[in-house]
Amino acid sequence: xxxxxxxxxxxxxxxxxxxxxxxxxxxxxxxxxxxxxxxxxxxxxxxxxxxxxxxxxxxxxxxxxxxxxxxxxxxxxxxxxxxxxxxxxxxxxxxxxxxxxxxxxxxxxxxxxxxxxxxxxxxxxxxxxxxxxxxxxxxxxxxxxxxxxxxxxxxxxxxxxxxxxxxxxxxxxxxxxxxxxxxxxxxxxxxxxxxxxxxxxxxxxxxxxxxxxxxxxxxxxxxxxxxxxxxxxxxxxxxxxxxxxxxxxxxxxxxxxxxxxxxxxxxxxxxxxxxxxxxx
Amino acid sequence: xxxxxxxxxxxxxxxxxxxxxxxxxxxxxxxxxxxxxxxxxxxxxxxxxxxxxxxxxxxxxxxxxxxxxxxxxxxxxxxxxxxxxxxxxxxxxxxxxxxxxxxxxxxxxxxxxxxxxxxxxxxxxxxxxxxxxxxxxxxxxxxxxxxxxxxxxxxxxxxxxxxxxxxxxxxxxxxxxxxxxxxxxxxxxxxxxxxxxxxxxxxxxxxxxxxxxxxxxxxxxxxxxxxxxxxxxxxxxxxxxxxxxxxxxxxxxxxxxxxxxxxxxxxxxxxxxxxxxxxx
Amino acid sequence: xxxxxxxxxxxxxxxxxxxxxxxxxxxxxxxxxxxxxxxxxxxxxxxxxxxxxxxxxxxxxxxxxxxxxxxxxxxxxxxxxxxxxxxxxxxxxxxxxxxxxxxxxxxxxxxxxxxxxxxxxxxxxxxxxxxxxxxxxxxxxxxxxxxxxxxxxxxxxxxxxxxxxxxxxxxxxxxxxxxxxxxxxxxxxxxxxxxxxxxxxxxxxxxxxxxxxxxxxxxxxxxxxxxxxxxxxxxxxxxxxxxxxxxxxxxxxxxxxxxxxxxxxxxxxxxxxxxxxxxx
Numbered sequence: 001x002x003x004x005x006x007x008x009x010x011x012x013x014x015x016x017x018x019x020x021x022x023x024x025x026x027x028x029x030x031x032x033x034x035x036x037x038x039x040x041x042x043x044x045x046x047x048x049x050x051x052x053x054x055x056x057x058x059x060x061x062x063x064x065x066x067x068x069x070x071x072x073x074x075x076x077x078x079x080x081x082x083x084x085x086x087x088x089x090x091x092x093x094x095x096x097x098x099x100x101x102x103x104x105x106x107x108x109x110x111x112x113x114x115x116x117x118x119x120x121x122x123x124x125x126x127x128x129x130x131x132x133x134x135x136x137x138x139x140x141x142x143x144x145x146x147x148x149x150x151x152x153x154x155x156x157x158x159x160x161x162x163x164x165x166x167x168x169x170x171x172x173x174x175x176x177x178x179x180x181x182x183x184x185x186x187x188x189x190x191x192x193x194x195x196x197x198x199x200x201x202x203x204x205x206x207x208x209x210x211x212x213x214x215x216x217x218x219x220x221x222x223x224x225x226x227x228x229x230x231x232x233x234x235x236x237x238x239x240x241x242x243x244x245x246x247x248x249x250x251x252x253x254x255x256x257x258x259x260x261x262x263x264x265x266x267x268x269x270x271x272x273x274x275x276x277x278x279x280x
Numbered sequence: 281x282x283x284x285x286x287x288x289x290x291x292x293x294x295x296x297x298x299x300x301x302x303x304x305x306x307x308x309x310x311x312x313x314x315x316x317x318x319x320x321x322x323x324x325x326x327x328x329x330x331x332x333x334x335x336x337x338x339x340x341x342x343x344x345x346x347x348x349x350x351x352x353x354x355x356x357x358x359x360x361x362x363x364x365x366x367x368x369x370x371x372x373x374x375x376x377x378x379x380x381x382x383x384x385x386x387x388x389x390x391x392x393x394x395x396x397x398x399x400x401x402x403x404x405x406x407x408x409x410x411x412x413x414x415x416x417x418x419x420x421x422x423x424x425x426x427x428x429x430x431x432x433x434x435x436x437x438x439x440x441x442x443x444x445x446x447x448x449x450x451x452x453x454x455x456x457x458x459x460x461x462x463x464x465x466x467x468x469x470x471x472x473x474x475x476x477x478x479x480x481x482x483x484x485x486x487x488x489x490x491x492x493x494x495x496x497x498x499x500x501x502x503x504x505x506x507x508x509x510x511x512x513x514x515x516x517x518x519x520x521x522x523x524x525x526x527x528x529x530x531x532x533x534x535x536x537x538x539x540x541x542x543x544x545x546x547x548x549x550x551x552x553x554x555x556x557x558x559x560x
Numbered sequence: 561x562x563x564x565x566x567x568x569x570x571x572x573x574x575x576x577x578x579x580x581x582x583x584x585x586x587x588x589x590x591x592x593x594x595x596x597x598x599x600x601x602x603x604x605x606x607x608x609x610x611x612x613x614x615x616x617x618x619x620x621x622x623x624x625x626x627x628x629x630x631x632x633x634x635x636x637x638x639x640x641x642x643x644x645x646x647x648x649x650x651x652x653x654x655x656x657x658x659x660x661x662x663x664x665x666x667x668x669x670x671x672x673x674x675x676x677x678x679x680x681x682x683x684x685x686x687x688x689x690x691x692x693x694x695x696x697x698x699x700x701x702x703x704x705x706x707x708x709x710x711x712x713x714x715x716x717x718x719x720x721x722x723x724x725x726x727x728x729x730x731x732x733x734x735x736x737x738x739x740x741x742x743x744x745x746x747x748x749x750x751x752x753x754x755x756x757x758x759x760x761x762x763x764x765x766x767x768x769x770x771x772x773x774x775x776x777x778x779x780x781x782x783x784x785x786x787x788x789x790x791x792x793x794x795x796x797x798x799x800x801x802x803x804x805x806x807x808x809x810x811x812x813x814x815x816x817x818x819x820x821x822x823x824x825x826x827x828x829x830x831x832x833x834x835x836x837x838x839x840x
Contacts, residue, residue: 005593010586012579016467019292019335022320026290026343029316033285033344036589040582046468047539055579062694063586064593074539077514129514131529134342187576188606234637234689249691259607259634296747299572299615302600306570306623309596313565313624326748327819354819357794409794411809414622 007032007145008066012040012056013133014047015071020131024069024138027124031142038063047074049100050166051270054184054192056104058250060091068104069133069141070095077129082117082136083163084144084154092151094141096132099166111160118155169271171195171253178203178253178276182268189261191268195253200231200245204278207231210238212279213245215255221267228279229255245276287312287425288346292320292336293413294327295351300411304349304418307404311422318343327354329380330446331550334464334472336384338530340371348384349413349421350375357409362397362416363443364424364434372431374421376412379446391440398435449551451475451533458483458556460533462548469541471548475533480525484558487511490518492559493525495535501547508559509535525556567592567705568626572600572616573693574607575631580691584629584698587684591702598623607634609660610726611830614744614752616664618810620651628664629693629701630655637689642677642696643723644704644714652711654701656692659726671720678715729831731755731813738763738813738836742828749821751828755813760805764838767791770798772839773805775815781827788839789815805836 009028015021021042028037040059044051052072060068073080073096081097088109093101094117105111117136120127122143127135143149171180171194178200184192201207210230217225229243235258238244243262248254253276256262263269289308295301301322308317320339324331332352340348353360353376361377368389373381374397385391397416400407402423407415423429451460451474458480464472481487490510497505509523515538518524523542528534533556536542543549569588575581581602588597600619604611612632620628633640633656641657648669653661654677665671677696680687682703687695703709731740731754738760744752761767770790777785789803795818798804803822808814813836816822823829 008589008593010582017321017323018467019321019339020466022290022318023339023342025318026339029288029318030342030344033288033316036593038582038585038589041577041579043577046541059579059583059586062583062590064590074520075516078516128529130526134529186580187578236635236638240634246690249688249694261606297601297603298747299601299619300746302570302598303619303622305598306619309568309598310622310624313568313596326821354800355796358796408809410806414809 005064006034006036007147008036008038008064009141009145010038010040010060010063010066010068012044012052012069013042013071014044014052015042015133017042020133024133027134027138028142028145031139032146035142035145044072048072049074049098050168051184053100053103053166056100057107060104061107065090067091067141067145068093069137070100070104071133071137072100073098073132076132080164081158082132082140083158084115084117084140084151085111086113086151088112092144094137097164099164102163102165103168113151114158114160114163115151116155116158119153122149122154169194171199173199173202176203176277180253180274180276182270182272182274183252185263185268185270188256189263189265190248190254190256191263192248193253193255193274196251197247197253200247200253200276203276204231209233214277214279215245216275216277217266217268217272218275219272220269225266227266230279235259285344286314286316287427288316288318288344289421289425290318290320290340290343290346290348292324292332292349293322293351294324294332295322295413297322300413304413307414307418308422308425311419312426315422315425324352328352329354329378330448331464333380333383333446336380337387340384341387345370347371347421347425348373349417350380350384351413351417352380353378353412356412360444361438362412362420363438364395364397364420364431365391366393366431368392372424374417377444379444382443382445383448393431394438394440394443395431396435396438399433402429402434449474451479453479453482456483456557458533460554460556462550462552462554463532465543465548465550468536469543469545470528470534470536471543472528473533473535473554476531477527477533480527480533480556483556484511489513494557494559495525496555496557497546497548497552498555499552500549505546507546510559515539565624566594566596567707568596568598568624569701569705570598570600570620570623570626570628572604572612572629573602573631574604574612575602575693577602580693584693587694587698588702588705591699592706595702595705604632608632609634609658610728611744613660613663613726616660617667620664621667625650627651627701627705628653629697630660630664631693631697632660633658633692636692640724641718642692642700643718644675644677644700644711645671646673646711648672652704654697654704657724659724662723662725663728673711674718674720674723675711676715676718679713682709682714729754731759733759733762735765736763736837740813740834740836742830742832742834743812745823745828745830748816749823749825750808750814750816751823752808753813753815753834756811757807757813760807760813760836763836764791769793774837774839775805776835776837777826777828777832778835779832780829785826787826790839795819
């Protein structure tokens with residue numbers, strides 16, 4: 001007989017690697033002893049809600065259905081609400097009402113129901129005002145994972161339309177120009193952009209391998225950068241050290257250096273503007 | 281039927297992220313295959329017994345009762361003893377006799393019994409002289425977790441009074457002055473100090489929110505720093521970028537910048553002296 | 561009754577800590593819900609096949625028999641093969657055919673059988689061309705761990721002699737000289753070298769504790785470094801801050817500073833030449 005699958009809790013924070021995330025894990029396992037806890041990331045830029053949201057949205061579709069705790073929470077201790085979002089796929093996302101969880105919920109099919117975490121019986125007793133990851137989000141998530149609370153138990157229902165949202169960058173597409181922004185720079189220095197394959201094709205026309213492309217980065221480096229490069233399906237189609245525009249494994253437009261760090265070489269940072277044009 | 285809770289092993293070291301801690305985890309899981317292993321931290325400053333002790337003491341009260349392995353061990357291969365400490369709460373702490381485990385044991389109710397890990401049948405065969413984490417501490421901890429050895433089996437009893445201790449800083453309190461030291465700088469740059477709420481109130485009087493406070497850091501920055509700030513219960517009570525004195529989630533006096541890195545801004549390091557006075 | 565030991569999957573990559581390795585873990589747990597997944601390391605130098613191979617070979621002998629996924633894959637998306645190697649010990653190693661897995665397989669007793677991962681039914685559907693860790697290596701490894709595929713199912717058999725190999729440095733030994741290279745610099749700054757105790761003794765003669773030894777590093781620092789040091793069995797035999805030549809916990813020749821960072825002090829990097837001679 002197969003043992004039943006243990007409950008899954010994923011966890012993302014900006015807590016770093018010095019014990020705060022582990023403390024939350026201890027709280028979770030105290031409540032849900034058999035849980036499989038998957039740390040998505042804890043080393044994102046401090047207080048970067050956008051970066052946390054990007055990484056949760058990027059990874060959650062590959063996680064089992066479960067409880068997903070996200071804590072990037074510059075407003076901890078203020079009146080921002082702790083919330084839970086039930087998704088169309090059946091997951092429950094737990095975290096602060098600051099926009100962090102909206103894109104991740106969309107990546108799991110969208111928000112089916114939203115609740116404020118007002119039921120203090122699911123919190124740690126004597127919750128602190130500076131560490132809600134440990135005192136609210138982890139115990140509520142773990143009680144849900146353990147099955148000793150249902151989503152209806154966590155607190156009052158909220159209207160999804162009342163949730164705080166971020167304003168992720170949207171690309172502008174016209175023939176001959178994709179005007180967009182950097183959404184994320186990954187640990188390889190690959191630069192992820194707002195925009196899809198269809199939007200890139202809408203701007204550039206047919207995307208045959210190795211066709212020339214120009215990237216303009218008016219805010220990168222010193223005084224901006226213009227990079228003549230090529231579109232390619234795989235890194236190996238361009239020489240080692242050469243750059244390419246490609247569709248990343250999430251379906252986003254991206255550019256990179258084959259076996260190099262394009263973001264460092266060009267001075268690229270999240271949020272910068274990027275214009276992509278056909279090359280000559 | 282609920283499955284039985286798997287045994288819990290927590291693990292802190294200064295091994296970094298390049299495989300040594302994972303090797304220990306492999307040894308543990310080879311002996312205790314169902315264990316829930318919680319990595320508290322492996323990136324603390326090399327050889328910093330004080331930092332390891334602080335983080336274990338800070339996180340263990342939030343962990344399930346279990347086996348807690350700590351390895352910050354500059355004396356590996358010398359005649360410093362490998363030890364086990366049974367706590368009042370029922371945990372067993374495993375590590376070197378260099379002071380690392382004393383505060384963590386106190387945080388779990390104090391030492392009930394101490395033993396030297398003299399029983400080599402619980403070690404890996406052919407134990408090295410440079411990697412006791414892998415060869416002594418991990419296997420002994422895992423045998424205890426798996427239940428195939430009891431605490432009495434690990435070796436000879438020691439008198440707790442004979443254990444090596446650290447000398448953690450103690451604050452001096454008088455009306456108008458808390459004279460203390462930095463115990464830890466966390467990954468946010470928040471500065472944790474020796475001292476409690478009661479000691480801070482003993483020095484400053486009533487701790488109403490936003491009352492002015494002066495921090496003197498004679499050893500920080502270049503030639504010392506004087507910071508005029510405020511006491512506040514939560515970060516959100518002061519503007520973004522402003523500093524505050526607060527009681528951290530462990531009950532210690534601390535200061536920080538709201539959404540900033542106070543330690544970097546002011547040049548603060550662990551061990552530095554800090555004087556806190558009433559502000560004007 | 562003891563519960564059955566969960567399947568073990570170990571995982572090494574150069575993905576960093578920002579979500580890609582966690583995404584792979586999500587894929588693995590979706591397929592093999594009870595697996596014990598051990599992250600060996602994800603922070604090695606990007607694209608460093610040699611470093612990944614060193615760390616897998618160093619840690620796998622301490623892991624339970626299981627599935628070992630290694631992804632350092634600069635050729636992702638080219639025609640380099642995804643492969644599986646069954647070892648004499650009974651493990652299966654999964655990763656790219658670029659030399660990464662050869663030394664790790666040797667550390668587990670050698671390659672018993674090799675296969676190409678040609679069975680796309682064990683891949684994720686719509687595998688990307690840039691993230692085979694997520695789309696090929698993780699799902700194939702997890703199906704093997706879960707027992708819903710056998711090694712014969714993964715794909716066509718390969719001749720081990722046809723696999724891509726690395727050329728790890730080999731020491732040259734003569735009386736009075738061990739001429740070798742740096743294989744790895746660990747997070748303590750300890751410098752691991754190609755060569756064994758027998759080879760060191762072949763060059764230096766009897767290895768009594770504290771006998772003088774000279775290390776020549778012609779490519780380190782500025783214009784090379786000559787370091788007069790001593791052989792010692794344990795770090796504690798030399799003063800704090802002093803250097804020593806020793807046999808590391810894997811059986812390799814190494815040198816280090818007791819409680820210091822020898823690699824940083826001397827400017828040592830992986831691959832550099834090292835000559836060890838008797839001292840005066």
